[in-house]
Amino acid sequence: MIFSRSFVRHCIVATALGMATVGAFAQEFRIGFVNTDRILREASQAKAAQTKLEQEFSRREKDLQSQARDLKAASEKFERESPTMADGVRLSRQRQLVDQDRDLQRKQREFQEDLTLRKNEELQLVLERANRVIKQVAETEKYDLILQEAVYINPKHDITDKVLTGLSSAK
Template sequence: MKASHRTLVRNLAATLLVVLLAAPTTALAETRIGVVKLNRLFEEAPQALALQRSLTEEFAPRERELRSKQEELVALQERLQQSDGFMSEDERRRVEQQFRDGQRDFQRTQNEFMEDLNLRRNERLGELQRLFIAEIQGYASSQGYDLVLVEGFIHASDALDITQQVLQVLQRRHQGG
């Protein structure tokens, strides 16, 4: 979650809390409040687990390619270390150049891989966050909640925690679709 979004959520929660505290006690007693631990949804929801699996599958070929390049570099480095006295000066320079070129190529490829992986992960996490928010809103509406807080709170009684119920809705949706 972006810092600006968290700040907005915290400010909104603080404002709503002030409004609720200023409301007459009868209105406050009738107010139904729930709390959702979004990080738990990201860890346990089947949609989050499926996202992780799909990212792993999507990027596995490139990760294998990186590992292969790294193994080639290690082999070249070992060849250089073991070649003292067994390799001509020209051959040694050629292998050293090949090693340096391989290191540069590996670093570039690794950086591109990490950038692509992070970009894709962030895109998918954004989609997942939107899904979670929609499900939380739907659950809260169907169960008659007046206010549902997501993170950004200092303390909440376990009695207010509806994370498990939202998680069950997400599990049913995942099984059904």
């Protein structure tokens, strides 16, 4: 197939114009990145949520630690005294220790589940606030796209500091 010179020139001009348009588009298209992990570590709301959770669960955690110490002490006492115990007493005490251990493990699982649930609730609130601030920054500074997860990001696109500042001023 043979093309005329004017057709080839038109194709070259169209390609050049297309490339110029893509270049102009790329310069106008603003991308930002927010490091969510950093928000959850450094935001004052996240720190306040962590303190709130510690206060809410500290008493229960101390009770579980105390129960674990008591069970350990009882087990050690049983180990020392079991050779001199009557068989019936030894079996009874052994069952009692097994039941206490099972109860303690159940309470520890429930504690962990409750803590995880509350932690997720509190972090969700922080993320919702952060997302509102991210939208404000995007609208104010005319970003076209804000990413929260990426394999690699050039630090010049990182707006996490702006979001942290916005969160601290939005109290």
